Amino acid sequence: MLALVNDLLDVSVIESGRLELRREPCSLSGLLEQRVDFFQLVAEKKRIRIEREIPPGVVVEIDPGRVEQVADNLISNAVKYSPPGSRIDVSLVTGEDEVRLEVRDQGPGLSEDDRARIFGAFQRLSARPTGGEKSTGLGLAITKRIVAAHGGTIDVEAAQEQGSTFVVVLPKTWRRRAR
Numbered sequence: 001m002l003a004l005v006n007d008l009l010d011v012s013v014i015e016s017g018r019l020e021l022r023r024e025p026c027s028l029s030g031l032l033e034q035r036v037d038f039f040q041l042v043a044e045k046k047r048i049r050i051e052r053e054i055p056p057g058v059v060v061e062i063d064p065g066r067v068e069q070v071a072d073n074l075i076s077n078a079v080k081y082s083p084p085g086s087r088i089d090v091s092l093v094t095g096e097d098e099v100r101l102e103v104r105d106q107g108p109g110l111s112e113d114d115r116a117r118i119f120g121a122f123q124r125l126s127a128r129p130t131g132g133e134k135s136t137g138l139g140l141a142i143t144k145r146i147v148a149a150h151g152g153t154i155d156v157e158a159a160q161e162q163g164s165t166f167v168v169v170l171p172k173t174w175r176r177r178a179r
């Protein structure tokens, strides 16, 4: 219930254009390692294995609390919609000016119609939780707006029966946009 109330508050903050980031240099490697460790415990109940490819020492200027929300929603979705015994891959790749976070699963994937709606609020699509988890349909709407506020992008590659891959690209540094 608390998580739902927080999500609803986030949606109202975001929709009113008041999402303010507290950007600071932060180890994205450390943040992701921690979140993968956490979700590994949850995933074990479904015999889902989370493999990681996270190079150490990747520091980016982000709002760590907000980027943790992004990682949490993508990894929790992968766990929530994947069948028992499957595998999830979390990887971080650094480029010159950007970093790329990928969360890949072996779940049901997304239809074209799902893909058109997936970043909207309150969208619960074809995939249903495989372990009785709650599904409100807010996580990706919030995720997309947090990523956009960082000047980044989020996309999904999903072929049905081959699972889904969510790809987040974030700039490494932050230059205040000229108004």
Ligand SMILES: Nc1ncnc2c1ncn2[C@@H]1O[C@H](COP(=O)(O)OP(=O)(O)OP(=O)(O)O)[C@@H](O)[C@H]1O
Pocket (backbone or CB within 6 Å): 007, 073, 077, 078, 080, 081, 105, 107, 108, 109, 110, 118, 123, 124, 125, 126, 127, 128, 134, 135, 136, 137, 138, 139, 140, 141, 164
């Ligand atoms: N990895 C995935 N594979 C297949 N379908 C997915 C995946 N992630 C999300 N979806 C579909 O997209 C819908 C929206 O996802 P979103 O994260 O916004 O909401 P949720 O997980 O249902 O609830 P919340 O995140 O608010 O707890 C989900 O209900 C599900 O149908």
Ligand SMILES: [Mg+2]
Pocket (backbone or CB within 6 Å): 073, 076, 077, 138, 139, 140
């Ligand atoms: Mg979710």
